Amino acid sequence: MVMKETAILITYDREDDIKEAIALCDTAGYQIIKIIKQKFLNKSKYGLGEGKVEELKELVDSTKPHVIIFDEILKPSQNYNLASKLKTNILDREALILEIFERNATSAESKLQIKMAELRYEMSRAKEKVRLAKKGEQPGFMGIGKFEVDVYFNDIKNRMTSIKSKLVKAGKQRALHRQGRDRVGFKTISLAGYTSAGKTTLFNTLTGENREENPKLFTTLSTTTRKIRISEIDVLISDTVGFISNLPAYMIEAFKSTLEELTYTNTVILVIDISDPILELQKKLRSCMRALEELGVDYNKIIFALNKSDLITRDEILTKVETLGLKENKKCLSISATTGENLSKLKELLQVVLKNEPLIREKNEAPKREIKINHED
16 A cells, blocks of 8 residues: 655644545545644745744644645745745645646646646746846745756746647647537537536536546546437537646646536536535635636536535425526526436426527637626625
8 A cells, every 4th residue: 555645734723625635635636634723824034934834844844744735826935935934745626636637637638738838837936036046046846956047047938848749739629529419400408617616527427428427536547438319419528637725827727628528518507516515605606606617618608507416405406506506597406426316307408598599609709798796705
């Protein structure tokens, strides 16, 4: 049995944040030996207050963790200051998610997408690393050695250019596939949702596939498409990568060649884990809607599938639907991908929607963004 690397987790003192941070650490393969909960993680020098950093140093000295995981996006200077003070590798939220992406990437395209995201992450921190290297200091995070500034930047840019050209080629191949589906007359459905909402379980139930279902985050990083028949309509259904809160725009951009299927599809089934506590549910829905808006998905194409309805009562579902502002939405229904509850109604809704939808629209005909949602956290 391989021993997990140990970690001290620093996160917000909110139940939903703690739960998600623990899930991220577990998915990345880290064993948490201590959780430090804080109300704020945005102090200028370390992200934490200096008094808390001193306490953390004592804890690090006594427990000797392999890594400290900081559940927020750190500035390069904050990361360096923490690493220098604690003499331990620091992973912020972005770096942790990138590690998970790298572990789960299986297809050639998803591996390219991860590498592009990693290079964008590195580029955003390049200036500080070069500054520290020129001062003769060794950055305590992904050190750049003794690269000169121009060599360092050019190296990153050249690698990004090379990967981008490969992703553009893959994108053109996808466009050809879409045109082929259009000629044949296939209409399309895409599954979207927060990571671990049950998209893959629903995909398996609708298609008869046996794709891996896993409670860990980001088990789906590449799009899988299968043909199904709904009434008299032949349909292609795709499972896509899950969303997560505080996912930087450059990460969404890196996966754009995969996620663009959501833009071109005839309808998007947004899978929501309705069994989540209401505050967590609201946060996750906001994150999904932001991501869909960023991708330019038309709100009118979205079906809200409230999954895992078998885990809570009918009254709880109705209360949550009203709180989420979906009570009057005629494309919202509770389902259970596990028990099959209301899946026949979902298919009936899909049949009605798809009959009224034209075939796939190419980019110059794509609808304008119409998603409207309260973005306040």
